[in-house]
Amino acid sequence: MTGKKHTLSVLVENTPGALARIAGLFSGRGFNIDSLCVAETLDPTLSHLTLVTHGDEQIIEQIIKQLRRLIDVYKVVDITEEGNYVEREMALIKVKAEKEYREEIFRICEIFRCKIVDVSPRSYVIEVTGDEDKLQAVIELLKPIGIKEIVRTGTIAMKREKKST
Amino acid sequence: MADKISGARMVIEALKKEGVEVIFGYPGGAVLDIYDELYKTPEIKHILVRHEQGAAHAADGYARSTGKVGVALVTSGPGATNTVTGIATAYMDSVPLVVLTGQVPTRLIGNDAFQEVDITGITRSITKHNFLVKRIEDLPRIFKAAFYIARTGRPGPVLIDIPKDIQQAKGVFEYPEKIELRSYNPVYEPHIKQIEKTYLLLEKAERPILMVGGGAISSEASKEVKALAEKLNLPVVMTLMGLGAFPGDHEQSLGMLGMHGTYYANMAVANCDLLIAVGARFDDRVTGRVDAFAPMAKIVHIDIDPSSIQKNVKVDVPIVADCKRALIRLLEIVQAAGRPKKFWKERFKDWWEQINIWRRRYPLSYRHDENYIKPQFVIEKLYELTKGEAIIATEVGQNQMWTAQFYKFKRPRSLITSGGLGTMGFGFPAAIGAQVGNPDKLVIDIAGDGSIQMNIQEMATAVEQNLPIKIIILNNGYLGMVRQWQELFYGKRYSFVKFPLIPDFVKLAEAYGATGMRITHPKEVEPALKKVLKSKKLFILDIHIAPEEGVFPMVPAGKATTEMLLV
Ligand SMILES: Cc1ncc(C[n+]2csc(CCOP(=O)(O)OP(=O)(O)O)c2C)c(N)n1
Ligand SMILES: [Mg+2]
Numbered sequence: 001m002t003g004k005k006h007t008l009s010v011l012v013e014n015t016p017g018a019l020a021r022i023a024g025l026f027s028g029r030g031f032n033i034d035s036l037c038v039a040e041t042l043d044p045t046l047s048h049l050t051l052v053t054h055g056d057e058q059i060i061e062q063i064i065k066q067l068r069r070l071i072d073v074y075k076v077v078d079i080t081e082e083g084n085y086v087e088r089e090m091a092l093i094k095v096k097a098e099k100e101y102r103e104e105i106f107r108i109c110e111i112f113r114c115k116i117v118d119v120s121p122r123s124y125v126i127e128v129t130g131d132e133d134k135l136q137a138v139i140e141l142l143k144p145i146g147i148k149e150i151v152r153t154g155t156i157a158m159k160r161e162k163k164s165t
Numbered sequence: 166m167a168d169k170i171s172g173a174r175m176v177i178e179a180l181k182k183e184g185v186e187v188i189f190g191y192p193g194g195a196v197l198d199i200y201d202e203l204y205k206t207p208e209i210k211h212i213l214v215r216h217e218q219g220a221a222h223a224a225d226g227y228a229r230s231t232g233k234v235g236v237a238l239v240t241s242g243p244g245a246t247n248t249v250t251g252i253a254t255a256y257m258d259s260v261p262l263v264v265l266t267g268q269v270p271t272r273l274i275g276n277d278a279f280q281e282v283d284i285t286g287i288t289r290s291i292t293k294h295n296f297l298v299k300r301i302e303d304l305p306r307i308f309k310a311a312f313y314i315a316r317t318g319r320p321g322p323v324l325i326d327i328p329k330d331i332q333q334a335k336g337v338f339e340y341p342e343k344i345e346l347r348s349y350n351p352v353y354e355p356h357i358k359q360i361e362k363t364y365l366l367l368e369k370a371e372r373p374i375l376m377v378g379g380g381a382i383s384s385e386a387s388k389e390v391k392a393l394a395e396k397l398n399l400p401v402v403m404t405l406m407g408l409g410a411f412p413g414d415h416e417q418s419l420g421m422l423g424m425h426g427t428y429y430a431n432m433a434v435a436n437c438d439l440l441i442a443v444g445a446r447f448d449d450r451v452t453g454r455v456d457a458f459a460p461m462a463k464i465v466h467i468d469i470d471p472s473s474i475q476k477n478v479k480v481d482v483p484i485v486a487d488c489k490r491a492l493i494r495l496l497e498i499v500q501a502a503g504r505p506k507k508f509w510k511e512r513f514k515d516w517w518e519q520i521n522i523w524r525r526r527y528p529l530s531y532r533h534d535e536n537y538i539k540p541q542f543v544i545e546k547l548y549e550l551t552k553g554e555a556i557i558a559t560e561v562g563q564n565q566m567w568t569a570q571f572y573k574f575k576r577p578r579s580l581i582t583s584g585g586l587g588t589m590g591f592g593f594p595a596a597i598g599a600q601v602g603n604p605d606k607l608v609i610d611i612a613g614d615g616s617i618q619m620n621i622q623e624m625a626t627a628v629e630q631n632l633p634i635k636i637i638i639l640n641n642g643y644l645g646m647v648r649q650w651q652e653l654f655y656g657k658r659y660s661f662v663k664f665p666l667i668p669d670f671v672k673l674a675e676a677y678g679a680t681g682m683r684i685t686h687p688k689e690v691e692p693a694l695k696k697v698l699k700s701k702k703l704f705i706l707d708i709h710i711a712p713e714e715g716v717f718p719m720v721p722a723g724k725a726t727t728e729m730l731l732v
Contacts, residue, residue: 012348016297025290058475069470071294071349072348074348
């Protein structure tokens with residue numbers, strides 16, 4: 001992976017073609033999508049997209065400009081560039097839960113405030129929420145125990161309000 | 166409450182509201198309802214083409230030559246896919262089109278129904294925007310938006326896909342007077358700070374260049390380009406798409422830059438210390454090796470499309486604005502600064518002296534031949550005989566480049582050529598559109614023997630519409646431009662660039678009810694051209710030219726623009 005990671009917050013018209021246009025833009029112009037999260041906003045005519053990508057400064061500039069060029073795109077903010085934001089991702093991790101490891105799994109969950117959301121005789125499903133570093137840390141710790149499957153949501157992000165007025 | 170009308174009728178009413186006078190089309194099952202309405206609408210002229218690609222290119226030629234939005238109407242499935250090359254051609258050159266496609270009824274969409282194709286999906290990356298009409302209530306607004314999007318900002322093609330049941334449904338037609346799209350707000354006015362910076366750079370510059378692209382034509386900025394160039398004594402270079410934005414016969418014109426640009430244009434750009442680009446996008450055919458492009462220059466880039474700026478070259482002063490308005494502001498500042506014309510004349514005297522040395526060293530030239538007709542000679546003669554006043558469409562290849570080099574386009578919208586996509590088969594149908602839009606002007610298609618065969622079927626369209634287009638085929642018996650690359654870079658291995666069979670174009674002209682004539686000797690050129698120009702009918706002049714003539718100068722792909730191969 002070359003270039004810095006950027007999290008973009010994109011508001012688009014909630015129309016059928018909009019997402020296809022954005023995906024097509026990335027594939028057609030050879031830009032990278034590391035993750036993409038889409039959902040409706042309070043205003044049902046707009047969708048919000050959190051898009052994580054990477055590239056050098058010029059590429060990120062092009063990505064933003066090309067996004068803005070799409071007729072359906074209402075607003076693009078480079079959250080990384082603006083700084084001061086919260087970023088979260090959730091993962092569901094199915095981990096082997098042999099008897100001798102259960103203690104350790106509980107401990108990891110406690111330390112990282114994870115939830116065990118499904119229990120079966122041989123495995124647990126763990127829900128973990130946090131920024132990318134935290135998810136990565138949990139995954140690394142669970143790996144030796146035996147991860148069977150991971151599903152991640154991709155990042156969502158939001159700018160913080162200014163503390164002082 | 167207003168009466169309800171059908172979706173098909175709404176289409177016609179919307180076209181009328183948009184002031185559409187002519188559309189280029191081809192009927193089929195999915196547009197029967199619209200055609201039925203057209204039947205009752207003599208106010209809109211419908212030109213029946215012979216292939217939907219022809220319709221798209223004709224609408225494009227109409228748009229480029231008139232500045233209006235070109236409209237094409239085709240059926241679903243194969244009708245729609247046949248327009249794809251035409252749409253992509255228009256997209257690459259920022260031409261305002263509205264393409265209407267029929268679609269299978271909404272309940273069948275996604276079912277692989279007969280003649281169904283996901284045309285909005287297919288054209289997503291080659292349209293400025295596209296729409297699938299899903300409800301009759303949306304139709305008027307979509308049309309309003311489509312025309313607005315096509316013609317404003319950086320213009321481009323917009324496609325509207327209209328399912329058959331929507332055409333048949335009834336609704337109230339209320340056409341919006343105005344439209345506002347919250348997600349689409351092109352910026353027209355420049356940041357005045359940036360204009361001031363530009364002026365300061367001009368004050369400091371010793372070797373400035375004004376580089377003019379197609380954006381200067383779409384924003385109708387020719388007058389301002391000329392005023393600025395003349396006031397400040399600036400040398401002007403043009404991209405292929407910019408030809409005509411500044412008069413090619415003007416003392417200050419250095420002609421075209423880039424791969425087949427003039428020696429002096431490329432030298433001037435390579436050595437300038439200030440480059441002001443107006444509506445150009447620094448395509449690789451213009452820049453050559455990017456790091457060697459104008460290496461000493463501060464670059465000012467005026468463009469309405471922010472994504473064009475900083476895309477290919479690093480720019481010092483980005484100006485997102487309509488070219489015309491930006492130049493008007495710049496001229497105001499120049500005026501206010503109050504330096505007289507004499508000052509600028511004096512200021513850039515040495516620079517002009519240097520440029521004139523380059524001009525004298527390698528003027529555009531070619532070797533004459535007693536036995537073979539040289540294509541450059543044909544274009545020179547044509548320029549002379551038409552006084553540079555014709556609308557010239559070109560095909561793609563050597564014919565296109567010789568035309569760009571040797572015809573000194575005097576006016577904007579007089580060169581109709583596929584620059585960005587380089588579409589063979591574009592020229593002739595585009596000439597049809599241009600002639601329809603400019604019935605009183607002389608319209609010529611400079612063609613190659615290969616390209617002309619790609620949309621030759623439109624002969625029928627032109628003849629039945631009484632369009633007196635002149636097709637001049639520079640017939641070298643080769644796919645000449647490809648042959649030239651094989652000659653220069655592939656050890657003369659001429660792989661599939663010579664057609665074993667080329668039709669008899671004279672007979673072909675006659676078969677379509679047009680006039681044809683063939684010439685093979687240089688002495689015949691002038692009389693033949695005179696005859697063609699006098700003709701009131703569609704005419705094919707098949708000129709057999711020196712078969713292995715090349716286009717020079719030439720900057721090999723990926724080389725610096727100073728590394729030109731000369732004649
Ligand atoms: C639709 C299409 N197919 C292929 C090409 C590649 N191509 C570029 S120039 C050229 C040769 C054109 O031959 P001709 O029309 O005879 O023109 P000439 O170069 O000989 O003047 C070809 C095949 C193209 N530009 N467009
Ligand atoms: Mg040829």
